[in-house]
Amino acid sequence: MRVSKVLVVDDRSTAREGIASLLPACDVAGCLRADANTTLRMAIANGAPFDVVLLDASLAPTAAFVRELVTVGGGVRVLLSTDGEEGAALAVQIGASDVVARPFVAAELAFRVERAASQDLRADKRRPRKSDVLIGTGAWIKELYDRIAMVAATDATVAIFGESGTGKELVARTIHNSSRRHDAPFVVVNCAAIPEALLEDELFGHVRGAFTDATRDRDGLLVAAHTGTLFLDEIGEMPLALQAKLLRVLQSQEFRRIGDDADRQVDVRIITATNRDLDQLVASGAFRQDLFYRINVFPLHLPPLRARPEDVPLLVHHFINKYRVRLGKAIGGIAPAALARFVAYEFPGNVRELENKVHQAMVVAAGPMIVDADVQLPAPGSATSGRSRVDISRPFREVKQEAIDAFEVAYLTDLLRAHHGNLAQAARAAGMDRKNLWSLVERHAIDRTKFKK
Ligand SMILES: Nc1ncnc2c1ncn2[C@@H]1O[C@H](COP(=O)(O)OP(=O)(O)O)[C@@H](O)[C@H]1O
Ligand SMILES: [Mg+2]
Structure with missing residues (x-):
């Protein structure tokens, strides 16, 4: 496999070494200042050298800066690194292709870098299918379409909030169909409709012998959604034990089948929906706060029809x-x-x-x-x-x-x-x-x- 070249833009002088040690398979260069000129000069040095620019969100990069970087860098992908939860929204705003949270988890960082490096820029533009048309008038629907277009171009996790029947699933499908994943499956899992005991098996699958009825290996829906989108409806109903497993998927795209002794990797984009108040569920201990932060990177709120x-x-x-x-x-x-x-x-x-x-x-x-x-x-x-x-x-x-x-x-x-x-x-x-x-x-x-x- 080709070695990916990564340019780290960060004003901490030790950032490059730290990241290089987390990305042993990549060729990592560093750049201290987010000054556009310096960065661009490095990005264009020797032709089109970098596949991915890892950009520190605290340097407050702008959309114009990222656009210039992408143009001059010959399609370089920009990966935003961030300390806070608000990073994904910024990534979408400025046109970064993905976001990665600090402190870095090695597996996650490597995964996102490689995924960004292999993304096909040309596949991003796609119009929704006719059956997915979201009807509406006025400012809210324009803003919704804008936000859908922004986030569809990325792999960011999307959280859709709204009362039942406000179009959450339709919005999720629209995002999937407008994304580079549109030819891959869109898999719907309703966390409220599947009995708690079966949900883990549905999602993650099992290996033969994992339990009495497990006469053969079975892949879960996560695998069914590989390279596509997994829509987790009624995420607020997910049992706490499964929330921990889902968090792991979101962090490193890794999971384990029931009864398996090895991890597996998947490439899925996750979209969640709920009609519950997740803040309140977090406060009452029914929903993990860390998972909430992970899924809430790009919230979309659908207003009730009234x-x-x-x-x-x-x-x-x-x-x-x-x-x-x-x-x-x-x-x-x-x-x-x-x-x-x-x-x-x-x-x-x-x-x-x-x-x-x-x-x-x-x-x-x-x-x-x-x-x-x-x-x-x-x-x-x-x-x-x-x-x-x-x-x-x-x-x-x-x-x-x-x-x-x-x-x-x-x-x-x-x-x-x-x-x-x-x-x-x-x-x-x-x-x-x-x-x-x-x-x-x-x-x-x-x-x-x-x-x-
Ligand atoms: N803005 C909209 N334009 C057209 N159809 C819509 C719109 N919002 C919802 N619908 C339709 O209403 C029904 C319920 O929407 P759905 O996405 O299942 O809602 P939710 O997931 O929020 O319960 C679906 O048939 C959907 O296609
Ligand atoms: Mg629904």
């Missing part, structure tokens, strides 16, 4: 398109009154619940559109109690229009019910022009006939 009602219409149309094909029903859209009910509802089950409700409505819909009567959602409260909070992150005009629509639907529904669907009578009682009332009822697709006596 905090972004502006996404509801888009998602409804997205799922109408999805199920139109599956159900083979020519449903072209949704009436405004029916949509208004979706927008007004709080969706405790988030996008998953919305998806189910759209599906249900399409199953029962008889016409070419989803109408009010097709929608099975708890009745919205009155116009004033329908939504408790006002979302000031969105344009006034939009929010106001939604409030008006919801009010109009509620008012007209009650009005028509009181007058048994009789328009003339209802208009008189409400002090409205009959034609205006008629056009509003039409606009909201309110079915007058259901109020007839």
Whole structure:
């Protein structure tokens, strides 16, 4: 195998020797100052000499610096070394390909250096597949896409937080599909769904004879995910004993099958998800603090759907398109009154619940559109109690229009019910022009006939 050349940029004069002793298989050179000129001169000396630059985070390198280094260094990979937990976020920001924590663990350092050295720069750019499209509007989804793009280009561990149904798994898949690992497996392990006693076997596998039923060697899901991504869903439910083993995987990509007497190595990118408050689990002793730091290097927080009602219409149309094909029903859209009910509802089950409700409505819909009567959602409260909070992150005009629509639907529904669907009578009682009332009822697709006596 080719010897990897490593340039250590660190302002501790002993750093190079220390690292060289940890990387006996590499050719290690040192550079004291993070001054761009010095570093670049060293990086380009004798052609393109370095495979990996190990850069000290405390020197506060910038994205421009890293870009220059990569360009001038002919595709040199930058590995950020850091004392703190915030290192991974910085790595992603500045475009470093990976991060390694100090104090160094020899196996981990060697592994990350070799992996960085063998990374193919050209494979990084890839667009998500169509089925993975994350629907949303406004600033949060733009930021989410930016953060996904940043982290997909690296092997950093990602921790996704959010209530059930907010899209955690979809985000994890999107990261995998946008990463250089996209052709390798994406393996999902739900730590809450697998009985505690079986989880270790599922993840790590066993050797023959490890326990009574172990009649042959069996690889676990970690091996199944080799060169790909392992998605650990509900990580907060992982038993403490397994947490220690997972920590080891994260530190050195090493693990041991049950009953084995030798370690094995894997190359997996780990993405975790949870709807629990990990800080609290750490405080109560149910989750290891060191593991928490390891997985929390690049957190992504997905907001609940009720905090972004502006996404509801888009998602409804997205799922109408999805199920139109599956159900083979020519449903072209949704009436405004029916949509208004979706927008007004709080969706405790988030996008998953919305998806189910759209599906249900399409199953029962008889016409070419989803109408009010097709929608099975708890009745919205009155116009004033329908939504408790006002979302000031969105344009006034939009929010106001939604409030008006919801009010109009509620008012007209009650009005028509009181007058048994009789328009003339209802208009008189409400002090409205009959034609205006008629056009509003039409606009909201309110079915007058259901109020007839
Ligand atoms: N922003 C989104 N755009 C499109 N579909 C979404 C979005 N968020 C969630 N979904 C869909 O909602 C369902 C639940 O999402 P999932 O990722 O399983 O949630 P979680 O893992 O957080 O429980 C899936 O069918 C997913 O495709
Ligand atoms: Mg899930």
